[in-house]
Amino acid sequence: MTIRRRREILIKLGVMAVPILIVLLWQLGSILWGELILPSPLKTFSVLKAGVIESGWLFSDLKDTMIELLFGYLFAVILGLMVGFILGMNRFLREVLEPFVLNVYAIPKVTLFPIFLFIFGLGMESKVAFGFFHGIFPITILTMGAIKDIKTVYVKVGRSLRLNPLQVYKEIVFPSILPSLMTGLRLGFNLSFIGVILGEMAASRSGLGYTLMKSEGAFYMEKVLSIVVVLAVIAIAVNFLYYAIEGKLVRARET
Amino acid sequence: MNRAHKITITKWSILVGAAGCLEIIARAGMIRRSTLTPVSEMFITLWKFFATGEIPVRFLKESSIAGNFFITFGEILLSFSFAVLIGLPIGILLWKFKALARILNPYLVSYYAIPVFALYPLIVGLFGIGILSITFMGWLFAIVAVIINTATGFEEVNKRIYPKVGKSLRLSRSKIFLWIYFPAATPYIFTGLKLGFIYSIIGVIASEFILSTKGLGYLVRFSYSAFETEIMYASMLLIVIIAVLINGALMRMEAWVYGRQGR
Numbered sequence: 001m002t003i004r005r006r007r008e009i010l011i012k013l014g015v016m017a018v019p020i021l022i023v024l025l026w027q028l029g030s031i032l033w034g035e036l037i038l039p040s041p042l043k044t045f046s047v048l049k050a051g052v053i054e055s056g057w058l059f060s061d062l063k064d065t066m067i068e069l070l071f072g073y074l075f076a077v078i079l080g081l082m083v084g085f086i087l088g089m090n091r092f093l094r095e096v097l098e099p100f101v102l103n104v105y106a107i108p109k110v111t112l113f114p115i116f117l118f119i120f121g122l123g124m125e126s127k128v129a130f131g132f133f134h135g136i137f138p139i140t141i142l143t144m145g146a147i148k149d150i151k152t153v154y155v156k157v158g159r160s161l162r163l164n165p166l167q168v169y170k171e172i173v174f175p176s177i178l179p180s181l182m183t184g185l186r187l188g189f190n191l192s193f194i195g196v197i198l199g200e201m202a203a204s205r206s207g208l209g210y211t212l213m214k215s216e217g218a219f220y221m222e223k224v225l226s227i228v229v230v231l232a233v234i235a236i237a238v239n240f241l242y243y244a245i246e247g248k249l250v251r252a253r254e255t
Numbered sequence: 256m257n258r259a260h261k262i263t264i265t266k267w268s269i270l271v272g273a274a275g276c277l278e279i280i281a282r283a284g285m286i287r288r289s290t291l292t293p294v295s296e297m298f299i300t301l302w303k304f305f306a307t308g309e310i311p312v313r314f315l316k317e318s319s320i321a322g323n324f325f326i327t328f329g330e331i332l333l334s335f336s337f338a339v340l341i342g343l344p345i346g347i348l349l350w351k352f353k354a355l356a357r358i359l360n361p362y363l364v365s366y367y368a369i370p371v372f373a374l375y376p377l378i379v380g381l382f383g384i385g386i387l388s389i390t391f392m393g394w395l396f397a398i399v400a401v402i403i404n405t406a407t408g409f410e411e412v413n414k415r416i417y418p419k420v421g422k423s424l425r426l427s428r429s430k431i432f433l434w435i436y437f438p439a440a441t442p443y444i445f446t447g448l449k450l451g452f453i454y455s456i457i458g459v460i461a462s463e464f465i466l467s468t469k470g471l472g473y474l475v476r477f478s479y480s481a482f483e484t485e486i487m488y489a490s491m492l493l494i495v496i497i498a499v500l501i502n503g504a505l506m507r508m509e510a511w512v513y514g515r516q517g518r
Contacts (some may be wrong), residue, residue, distance in 0.1 A: 099266065108456060194370045
């Protein structure tokens, strides 16, 4: 075996060792702080298992959170792409609205959550709206940037090849913006997820974020940790899916 | 009238127009005062905060505006400083040890996918409600941006000719690092610091909003729960103004740092 291949294998092993290390540190922390404050991984997983198999407390919360996330993200994608396209095409509008978009992106949006509560109430609607409000900005910003950066030369080449506008879109515009678009969609998902969870944690009557805060109040730390694990698993799974699609698209472009 | 003027005028007319619409809607009573206060009154209430130095809400633990201000900014600066103090060396370490970078990379790039705020109840369980927990959240939110951008910054310098020049001049390794890598990587590092600072602000204020007893984020939360709509809008306005000012200053500084290098 060459040194190089050995190195590759070691790195792969290292990547796999990181989660194990985290669990070990978690175990160590639970010994240091005590099971009451930081329950051990084993205890957490038994509560999590009960939530999935026996009592099923997890599913009703999970269902509400996922519905909120789905709708919030869906609206963010549709409107984000539309606004991004318009701002990307129209230079004047872009220069007028870009500072607004960039600044709202940077403010701590959670402080505005009471406004969402006033408009949409304590129920799921306010979380949908808040998830939308978080997710739309990266999608708009990246779509806008991608459209803006299309090389006009490419479009001109397309025209000189006598492609009709639809073909120009399909063969030139769409492939060149696709990578940024995918990044925007992925970041939009992440932020929508944060928005929904933050909204649930701040004020709601159901969902994983709500149960998270309720369990903290009752000092039921096993439940707190199991919800953190569930949220992390969902986030990582969706992101890996996006990375896989991105990788496939890049490879498809290269061949 | 040239283009830049036109853009500036349109920008401000949108802002003033939107504020005017809200003002009219609130004044005409289309939306109740308990839900929306006129924009002019938001500014007046905010002005009163600073004129009297007090926030006129009953049962508020920390009622001086300066007190809330210093708590929030203390937390932000503390969390940001720790993010830089720990993040920069880790970033450099990742650049020096490629194997370590490749092991940690998949986790670093998916870090911001996880709703970090979900950890807040756990952190409160560990450290209690207060400055320590909130600073920790700000730090947790900011540090990875600093790490990633520092590592990328130094990596980008490798692709250029500067390090070779240093070697051909027989500079020592520490001098190459100090005189060549560090200045050349500055713009990237600055982007990391900018993001880190913004993330510190978001992390701190969001944590204050969710669960705390003091600070600007808590002020919004408390006045919302106490049905003090006027105070709530004034505090929101304060946070938005602060965030926009800081963001603007950071973007300007960033443009300056990048521009300086271009020369």
